[in-house]
Amino acid sequence: MAEPVVAVIGAGQAGFQAASSLRQEGFGGRVVLIGDEPVLPYQRPPLSKSYLAGQCGLDEVWLRPENFYEKQNIELLTGETVTAIDRRGRAVRLASGTAIECDHIVLATGARCRALPVAGAELDGVLPLRTLADADLLRERLAAAREVVVVGAGFIGLEFASVAIAAGCAVRIVEVTHQPMGRVVSAEISRYFTERHRAWGAEILLGTGVVRVRGDGNRATAVETSDGRIFPADLVLVCIGVIPNVELARDAGLAADNGIVVDETLHTAAPEITAIGDCANFPTRFAAGRVRLESVQNGVDQAREVAAHIAGKRVGVYDKVPWFWSDQRDLKLQIAGITTGHDRAVLRGDSDSGSFSVFCFKGERLLGVESVNRPADHILARRLLALADPGLSPAQAADASYDLRAHLTPRR
Amino acid sequence: MPSITYVHTDGSREVLDVPVGTSVMRGAVLNSVDGIVAECGGEMMCATCHVDVDEAYVDRMPAQSDDEKAMLEFTASERKPNSRLSCQLVVTPEMDGLVVYLPESQV
Incomplete structure (x- = not known):
């Protein structure tokens, strides 16, 4: 019998962990880890914290050095996009034209930044923050920026704001709800952080939307808010949440509803396909219904679970306590x-x-x-x-x- | 460059040169040492870079912060008096020759 093959689609923290945990669990077949970014798998948390602030370099961002993948016999394909999952042929098709036949597919496709749906959002100086390339560009622009507008007061927005203030920029944070980080924290914590950011020097506008980004030529110069005010800006960070990358799963006939729908063992309706991390919508006893969580813990723990399952070590219900963190000043x-x-x-x-x-x-x-x-x-x-x-x-x-x-x- | 020895549970040793200013955790990760997971990347959120410091070197280690003390309660393997989170052990010239023991399990 041919050796079993696992294709892990997505080489973020969850995909990386799935590939390495397969080896730790003693899986002896082929492991192919496919990422669409042209770099080694890296950690995202420092991108809005120490890496953005210039306190750490690339060496501290990579999850493992290049030789790790060879040592662990993990076939790492970087800069490669999966175009389709062929369920009948049990294969994943790549943009480069080849296909990889496989017995198991782990979907760790992550999420992408939600775009600001207003005029001017395409102007130079309006930036997202999710990838290493995003962080490099943002770091470069931050060094020259003087007036920054942060659209969205979630973890990323507030972490970025605290770095930008420390870098000497004037910072305004525009949040459409009345509660910064309101999707994930209590009103008490939200209020405390709002007060602290104001004390550090940020201006925070709550219950305020952005209606337009104004520009001079192709360059952003100001943000116009829903209350009719205009704030000058040479740098606008858009961090208004993410959209899970469900397209591959949906095109393969799998259910998607705020993420790829999986059961309590992280399996989709297809027994050979699992989904983990930011892209997975799963049932949990830690919430009233289904959730999709965006965190290192969730990606890593779910990766370990499916790796153990595929390696034949364990079949169980995913049941890890979710945890999160944020560093702000x-x-x-x-x-x-x-x-x-x-x-x-x-x-x-x-x-x-x-x-x-x-x-x-x-x-x-x-x-x-x-x-x-x-x-x-x-x-x-x-x-x-x-x-x-x-x-x-x-x-x-x-x-x-x-x-x-x-x-x-x-x-x- | 200070030399650090990582001792696996089977007794095998990996001896690495780790630059001053780099953590004992990062030294292991950059050299793909098995047995250091470091899933949070040094943020003191996970306790998966647990090591036991050889008694001869305990006094040369930096003091434990409250964060580290709290996190050490969450190690997967038994916490000993000489247990540390290796992300908090930033290498100094005085640490040359340091020996750390990797635990049974980090998760």
């Missing part, structure tokens, strides 16, 4: 669990001290914990949330003298 925000839908937010610690956590409950049940410069709470929350029932009450969470460890069973 001297604030480290760490989130354990998914706090969306909470109806009670309990403060632990003192927000004036700059070190506190918000424990989010739905009724009596702990959904998640958002910590600012309070890593011990975060770690404990990850362990609590892994339990079938954390058993922590809102009153206990609010009582700073109450030892949260009482809820943990001995680890081993």
Whole structure:
């Protein structure tokens, strides 16, 4: 029998992890890792943080050096686009004209930046931030920029804003909702970060949209907002969310609805095709329904799960506690669990001290914990949330003298 | 360049020259040392770059931050008094000869 072949489509953090975990799990067949960017697989988190700020170089961005792939016998195809999945022929077709016959396909196709749907969005100086190439261009433009407008106050926008302020730029953040990072954090954390960014010198316009980017020739010069104001800008960062890359799956007849639809084992309706990371829409006990998560943890843990499955080591339900982080100036925000839908937010610690956590409950049940410069709470929350029932009450969470460890069973 | 020895659980050793200013974690990653995962890239979010520092070198290591102490509670393998996150061990000339032991598992 011919050796089995796994094609991993997408060479971001999830795809990279799937390929390397296949080897760690002892998979002996062919592993082909296909990425459309012309560079080695790299980490995205530093692109809006230390790499953007010039505090680290490329060596610290690559996930592994080039020789790793040879050493692990992973066939890495960079700058290569998959044009179609041929389910009948069990193959993936490449833009370069060849096809790779395979027994398993791991879809780690990621997501792409949502474009700003207004006139002038195509002007020079209006930039996205997702890829290494985006970050390189942004870093170059930031060095010369004086007035920056950030469209969208999510993690990326706020991380970028804190770097731009530190670089000496005047920064305005335009957010269409009334709650920065509102899709992922409680009102309390949102308010705290909004205040901090204002104290650092950013102007934040909430409940405000962008209606046009104005330019001189092909160069952006100003942003016009929904309340009729005009803000000069020589650099506009657009970070208004992403669109999952579902086209390959959909064209192959697989379901897509805010991501590629998979079951609790991360399989699509086709038993030989899994989807992981930013592109995957999966059911989880950590949320009310299905979710699609954009995080290192989610990509890496899901990659390990499918690799173990393909290698025949484990067949189970994907059940890892989601966690996220963001670095903004001297604030480290760490989130354990998914706090969306909470109806009670309990403060632990003192927000004036700059070190506190918000424990989010739905009724009596702990959904998640958002910590600012309070890593011990975060770690404990990850362990609590892994339990079938954390058993922590809102009153206990609010009582700073109450030892949260009482809820943990001995680890081993 | 300081020489760092990474000892695998089977006793095999990899001896690497790691530049001053680079972390013990990054030194391992750049040389594809098995047994250092470093999934968060040195942000102290994951505890998958856990090492045990040889007793002879413990005193030459930088002090542990509160973040590192908290994260060390989350290691997949047993935490020992000499356990550290290797992303926090930035190599100095005094660390030349350092020996670190890789744990059974990082995840």
